[in-house]
Amino acid sequence: MATRDTHNLRSVLAVRGFRRLLGVRLSSQLADGLFQAALAGSVLFNPDRQTSAMAIAAGSALLVTPYSLIGPFVGVFLDRWSRRQLVVFTNLLRAALVLPAAALINGGGKGVAFVVVAFAIIGLNRFLLAGLSAAVPHVVEDRRLVTANSLSGTLGSICFSAGLGIAVLLINVLVSAGDSGYAVMALVAPIGYVASALLAWRSFRVDELGPDHVTAPKRAPMHSAIGDVVRGMGDGLAHLASKRGAAYTMAAKAGFRALFGVLTLAMLLLYRNYFVTDDDVHDSITGLAFVVVAGTLGVMVAALVTPPVTRRIGGWRWVAGLIAGIAIALPLTVSSFTQPLLVVAVFCVNIAAQGTKIVVDTSIQHECDDDYRGRVFAVNDTTYNLSYVLGLFAAALTLPADGHSPTAVFIVAAGFALIAGWYAVVAGRWARRVGDDIAQPDPVPTPVG
Template identity: 30%
Template sequence: MRTLWDVLLRRRDYRLVLGAGLVSLTGDWILKVGLAFHVYTLTGSTLASGGLLLASFGPLVVLGSVAGVFADRWDRRRTMIVTNVLHAVVLLPLLGVHDEGTLWLIYLVVLVQSCLQQFFRPAEQSLIPALVDPGQLVTANALNSQISDVARLVGAALGGGLAALGGLPLLAAADAATYVLATGLLLAVRHRSERKPIDRTGGVARKLRADWVEGLRICVAGPAMRLVFVFGLVTGVGEGAMSTLFAPFVSTELGGDGTQYGLILSSQAVGGIVGGLVAAAVGSRLRATWMWGVGAVLFGLVDLVLFLSPLVSDSLVPAFVCMVVVGVPGAFLVAGSMTVIQRLTDDTSRGRVFGALFAAEGVALLAGIFASGVLGDVVGIIPVLVFQGLGFLVGGLVVLGRRRTLVAAGADDVSPPLVRQPA
């Protein structure tokens, strides 16, 4: 608990970055929920609503690993500031959406914002280790992952209401205001990182391509990073299945309605907030590899209980309980794995690695979405969702079984990581 308060009270720059993330993520959820509501109201088409998902995920797959190269080349604080400003500007076209004929503007805004996010995420994750002491890194990552649940709980509640109250203009104004406020917080950050200029010998494009390839190579260069990479692929497929089939699971297998489905998702956010606080409070006293492995095992077990519960009872109570309880191992999983990645890489390559990992997980997520859409009708909803739970369970057991390899690579200590690449 002492480390938690040290990070929050004594690490001013980290506190500002954390606050900026909370504000902008809340705006993202306001817009995300509100846009989905508005598009469906405007068109009455679930296909049109699904197009928002495609516009959001596409840049992650195509641009994610490339954007990570620039996160290593540019000042990360400045990158975050510029992308926030651009986010606010890009929202302006939403003011011109009045009917189905201008619906394409919504997809364009979502697409461009997703592109900007690919530059922001690796810059943020790469900046955090520079803002706290090495022994505080697990706590910082736990807090950073927790704010997404807080933002989802607040933003999702506001998004639908703002859409009904003022339509797209109010949604755009609210989201833009969060980006302006987040930019102000980031401008107050004092940390500056000296980034080396690109070596123009042989051409800038060739050097950037070499950096991009190098980032991909680092992800599979050693057994420790390969474990991180494969774990992300397997669990990404499972998360794609979860995002596709959880609503049908609640409706078909549990007999719940739309209101109950929304409440179950809200309970997951509550569990994530509680779990994030627990992980932040005790994380500094635990090994990151242990948090990752045990968190994944328990996360998978809770999911298996949830998905198999209809075989015993058609009550909705297990769903609510499991979605709250899973927040604790989920927070341990995220904080532990993020800390491991940060310790396995150094400052000159961290952005490229995060970009490549995010892109790979995006591919896996899309694969899970498409596969579960087909297999859900062929083998049933429960068997496919069981795969998601097993993916985390088996993945966590493999992590625990390979802890010596991870520790040897520097994942559990605060010494300089072994994976070092020239700038």
């Protein structure tokens, strides 16, 4: 098993197109880590202002919800226009938008303009990642998709975490934890965005990343264009409805993300108001640095174990087992509300989150036709974000100001148990019915003669 896993990894890395696509993603996600750290720090860990739980949830909703609602329609363009061109221009646009965003952060980060610019940068990031995921099958053969998704998702998370780590280093060494410091931090991000755009432009032909039938956008009346988008979205949803293996996995991931949103807000409140009793935000930032490290290690573990495990037991069994494991681990690690055990809990949750994500991405790539893949990934992105925001609001309405709530821990654990049980039943029944899963053995040669 270990030999075959090593062979799969070497085979994926041997593909020049995959290495270059990976470079496009990593440089972009490193910049994302820096920018989002500056954005979050200016709001959450800023001695110049105090932020409530509801304000955190509302701010996240303002940044995520608008794109999530239009995301499925944007996905139509991932299946119509050159994904290489979209990657290039999306990165360049984000680099340009960071400049006014930094100026607004320096000015206090308030008002409609700040929300609109921040929303545009984060929304374009989700659009970019959906396009990159849809492009992977164009550089990697189908039976290596689990390994490719595991590697790209894991290294992407590591680079994002590295961006967060660079931000922590900047706060502790070079800049202050205030509006001006976070503005300077944001201005570093365009370097990564431009590098990602240049790498995509130099590495791939216009049609190399799909879709299979790239057509130039035609000038058409507005009502006709909108009608085409709506029909395309309907076709994408109809296609997903016929691919229940992918649909069930996406639904389980959405439920996971809602509960993850509750845990995320609880953790932020604990580090802001429970573990730290004064206004020294540096202690909060240092504590969260250990959380980021634990989460990154969890992502790495998931990347190492998910490919071999899914090949042996199948994707649906692995997802059900991961979610059930979190239902057991949470009461054991979080209910004591100590920082070391909370770090352990973050490690475990991130193993489950990344392992599930790998299976979701691979299921979509494996089951859905390329002509619909962009739309399905956009739908997945929408459910992913809206579920998270729903969890944030649920937590904001129910958690105390310091995030300390043993009752919430047990309710969330019960939610994970329910999701695991439901998913095991429906996904297992479907996999047995169609006789297909992302677990694929190496192809057996067909005898000749």
